[in-house]
């Protein structure tokens with residue numbers, strides 16, 4: 163059964179009508195399907211079966227505790243990108259040896275905590291950072307497990323704002339410098355280089371950049387081995403894209419078939435950091451139409467109660483999210499700009515969409531919003547963050563209640 167299915171004209175999430183959920187929990191509302199996340203997790207895990215691997219779910223895609231706990235229950239470990247995500251990971255039940263800590267610009271406080279916890283690895287981004295890790299760990303009489311994030315100078319051919327693998331991007335240690343740097347770091351008291359890491363971008367829909375990045379890691383691991391430095395793992399990051407517009411995208415099996423033959427040669431444990439691929443398709447944002455306005459050329463503005471505060475992706479990356487009526491209506495089609503209520507012209511969820519002419523009160527579903535949706539929400543215009551609901555075994559559970567105005571001002575004096 164597809165996750166989001168139209169039954170007798172009404173979109174359902176795993177059997178529950180979205181309209182009913184919107185009535186019960188209000189709008190704007192994020193609805194996630196546990197079943198979809200479980201299926202996607204198994205797809206990736208199965209694809210890599212037969213080779214020692216671990217999925218470290220990229221919490222940044224969606225770290226609501228209910229989602230993090232669900233992913234953990236499937237056997238996942240975690241990829242945390244900040245001190246906050248480390249703490250969320252711990253609260254969700256991940257143990258320190260199940261957490262990798264990635265991210266540009268780790269603060270001293272974050273590094274102290276990561277070192278004290280004894281994470282699986284701190285994915286270090288620069289020589290300076292590695293030196294700071296060494297100094298902290300040595301001063302504490304301990305050894306930090308470090309993976310070197312390498313920048314392989316590979317074009318992920320994704321949106322430039324979410325491409326990270328070019329030498330002009332701020333991420334990682336240049337591949338050309340990495341070997342020498344590792345040699346310089348050899349023998350540092352506070353360090354143990356346990357892995358190599360790369361993440362060349364997100365929403366990658368061609369396998370070639372991912373394959374080439376894996377190749378770069380394997381080559382470097384071999385060079386290090388020849389120089390007497392043996393590591394434990396290769397971390398090939400996340401990045402596998404999903405189909406927002408119905409376009410064909412690689413499957414998890416195709417991904418595995420493309421990178422495994424390369425990685426196999428190294429014999430090293432494999433870490434994957436998928437985010438979007440696991441949760442992107444599992445989520446829908448439900449919004450209600452609050453106003454309709456005609457615009458030039460017969461087009462309509464369809465103003466809904468969700469916008470850039472709930473789902474930033476269209477505004478930040480020009481990202482396309484399918485938008486449909488939650489309840490089918492038989493009205494003539496209209497070309498619509500589906501916009502939010504925020505005081506910004508960019509506040510547009512979908513431009514030039516052909517929809518059966520919406521009316522005030524209609525519910526609209528914005529699809530594939532499970533990744534980088536709720537996590538990127540903001541309180542701009544003093545808008546409370548939306549509620550999030552997880553559908554599992556025919557039941558809907560609030561995994562994040564809607565913020566109240568009291569929540570919003572709670573930190574202020």
Ligand code: LLP
Nearest residue numbers: 220264361364365400401435436437438534
């Ligand atoms: N690992 C690292 C080090 C990352 O930086 C990321 C994502 C991931 C894993 C997970 O990547 P994924 O499998 O989800 O592609 N806000 C943007 C996406 C930013 C991705 C940032 N890094 C968007 O909405 O498209």
